[in-house]
Amino acid sequence: MSYKTVLVHVDKDKHAGERIKLAAQIAINEDAHLIGAAPSGVSRFIYQSRFIYEGGGMATHLDSHLEELRKQAKDALAGFENTVQRLGVSSFEARQLDDEAGGGISLQARYSDLVVIGQTDPDEPSSTTLPDFPEFVVMNSGRPVLIVPYVGNYNANARRVLIAWDASTSATRAVTSAIPILKRADNVDVVVFNADDRGDAHGEQPGADIGLYLARHGVKVNVVRQRTDIDVGNALLSIATDLGSDMLVMGGYGHSRFREILLGGVTRTVLQSMTVPILMSH
Template sequence: MAYKTILVHLDETPHNGARVLLAAELALQHGAHVIGVAFTGVSRFLYQNEMVDDHDPNFAVHLEVLRERARRALANFAPQLQALGVHSFEERVLDDEPGAGLALVARHADLAIVGQALPGHDGGGAPPAAFPAELLTESGCPVLVVPHTARLRGAIAVDTAGVASPGAPAPGRHALIAWSASKESSRAVREALPLLAGADRITVAIVDADLRPALFGERPGDDVVAWLARHGIAARVVLAQTPRTGLLKRPGDVGETLLMVAGEHGCDLLVLGAYGHSRLRETLLGGVTRTVLESMLVPVFMAH
């Protein structure tokens, strides 16, 4: 099982190159084809509903400016991949919004790589904060979100014959699975199996298991560990508890607890089942997912 088509969103925001580096490393590991996509930000629905006039000279000038910006985002894509030893790739400039456009392309991909939303940054084709939610709910494709803190350089070695091998491994040497026994977390683990199979260590984090004993049973985590073991993947379970506050001892923030566990155990990837609603219901992410995406320090793999 492997990711054979990897989609990467490109823009002019910082750490654009980190996404390409990660896509390259995964492409080398999985023998994958990489598609780099940049968007103008002009929704395709404007064309479909005939709300824009292609022959309007003012619109044509504005559209060309937006297309040039998208081309700049792609400027280093091909050279960077070639230098890293990846030779199966393509690049596209599309007239669409990032969320809706990438969701459409991602329906024909195994994995989509995007950047963490930058607070207050709306230039360079940067996606809005709801971008990961729209991509997840509208594409059916798992998403790997790269944080601002991602490294910009790798240690991929390319020999004189042009054969490349990953030097500094892609994130996932020590993966943390956020297991809630929900269908979302189950889907995330299933979609992440190609990454998990190559990990050196895997930790399954279960938060506040005591609040839902019917879901986890007497030995929380045993079932998911056995499931992974049948795939040849060894994992251990860590039970965590959020702070209990107030007279009623209400549980605290699960997202913050997961990030704390990831930091304490030195994890370099978080696998998370994402909760969300359809675009017609305002594309809202669940509270845990929002917290993680806002404060993440390691890449986050999500499926919905």
């Protein structure tokens, strides 16, 4: 298993450089093709429909606004190219998208093995992405998504990875998708919370089966079973701190109702309070 195409969201956000560097490191590790995608922030359906009133200069005003958004995307891609060339990525391309960020990145993700995006910074709202951008991409891309916190500096070569394992299909997809990263880690901890609450999903020894599965892939794995009376999201963040984890792998839970994303409690807590990169799959 390996990543052959890595997609990274590119914009003018001050945090973009960190996720570009992380995506570049993964591309170098995996000898993968790296795509930097910069959406304009305006839905492609506006470009396609062109339902514009010609009177009162409205068409001219909209065209001017769209052109400015395209220029910002182009400038962001120029920065992306400079960064990945400096870091030594051998195969890459810059792709400008006439679309809003959630829909555009989710569509491009379907032709990639891994998507790298950033956590929403509530103190620095973006002009081209909606606040629910990470959740939307996780729920709609059909691909594993690596979400990078807006605070801190991170390395793609995670030394100690924590897996949140509940034997669900979403967690299974996340673990399988993370194998290239897990194989490079010095240690992988698999945490199982409140195993008795999942009936027979875990088998006789909770965590043993997934531990054996990973060991066969050459992953150095340790299973941790815990009972917690607090919500699992905060318990997960707490144990990540206690273990010194520098990356988290977990399933993403929720569903979409029109544009609204209805997240599970654990997913919502972790996305809001994350302190390390999270590889998430729905």
